[in-house]
Amino acid sequence: EVQLVESGGDLVQPGRSLGLSCKTSGFIFGDYGVTWVRQAPGKGLEWVSVVRTKRYGGRGDYAASVKGRFSISRDDSKSIVYLQMNSLKTEDTAVYYCVRGARGLDVWGQGTTVTVSS
Amino acid sequence: DVVLTQSPLSLPVTLGQPASISCRSSQSLVDSDGNTYLNWYQQRPGQSPRRLIYQVSKRDSGVPDRFSGSESGTDFTLRISRVEAEDVGDYYCMQATLWPVTFGGGTKVEFK
Numbered sequence: 001e002v003q004l005v006e007s008g009g010d011l012v013q014p015g016r017s018l019g020l021s022c023k024t025s026g027f028i029f030g031d032y033g034v035t036w037v038r039q040a041p042g043k044g045l046e047w048v049s050v051v052r053t054k055r056y057g058g059r060g061d062y063a064a065s066v067k068g069r070f071s072i073s074r075d076d077s078k079s080i081v082y083l084q085m086n087s088l089k090t091e092d093t094a095v096y097y098c099v100r101g102a103r104g105l106d107v108w109g110q111g112t113t114v115t116v117s118s
Numbered sequence: 119d120v121v122l123t124q125s126p127l128s129l130p131v132t133l134g135q136p137a138s139i140s141c142r143s144s145q146s147l148v149d150s151d152g153n154t155y156l157n158w159y160q161q162r163p164g165q166s167p168r169r170l171i172y173q174v175s176k177r178d179s180g181v182p183d184r185f186s187g188s189e190s191g192t193d194f195t196l197r198i199s200r201v202e203a204e205d206v207g208d209y210y211c212m213q214a215t216l217w218p219v220t221f222g223g224g225t226k227v228e229f230k
Binding site: 035037044045046047050061063064097102103104105106107108109110111 | 155157159166167168169172178208210212214217218219220221222223224
């Protein structure tokens with residue numbers, strides 16, 4: 001069974017940093033890109049970042065709203081994707097979902113909650 | 119960025135009756151590889167999103183055949199042939215042809 005399990009969500013103050021992890025299983029991790037999508041309370045879905053496979057250079061791309069503050073990486077030996085979030089703002093408050101794929105986005109994790117508040 | 123405009127925002131439905139959701143794209147979503155990367159997602163209350171349809175009209179495994187997707191140019195439609203109780207929730211279209219990936223604003227399906 002394909003699974004993606006997010007962790008690391010927490011309550012943090014504005015300007016601080018937080019790291020999220022996405023542990024995956026049930027598929028050949030190296031064959032897939034992995035995407036982060038977030039959902040602010042009561043709002044819709046927002047694409048945040050993607051990390052591509054090593055075949056495509058393992059490159060990360062970011063939404064304009066987080067570029068320069070967030071950094072995505074992958075560890076193929078552990079089948080884990082990381083999202084490092086710096087200089088957090090109140091508007092980053094959301095449930096963060098880890099999703100398999102760069103275009104297909106077919107399997108979603110259960111999400112982890114990030115709350116940015118003083 | 120590609121803007122996906124969903125309508126209606128809210129869709130009151132009746133059990134056993136058909137329903138449809140529209141998603142209009144601001145640009146063509148036909149990729150250079152010939153595919154159109156337009157997906158539909160269902161999000162039931164309190165749950166993670168679940169993909170129903172990919173590449174416009176391909177149904178995911180386990181998705182009931184009452185769900186179908188179609189396109190006409192830059193207009194995309196998700197249809198439910200006969201609404202069932204478990205279909206209540208939010209529905210989103212998403213495009214991944216052009217970067218960045220973008221989502222429609224969502225449609226809330228609820229019973230009258």
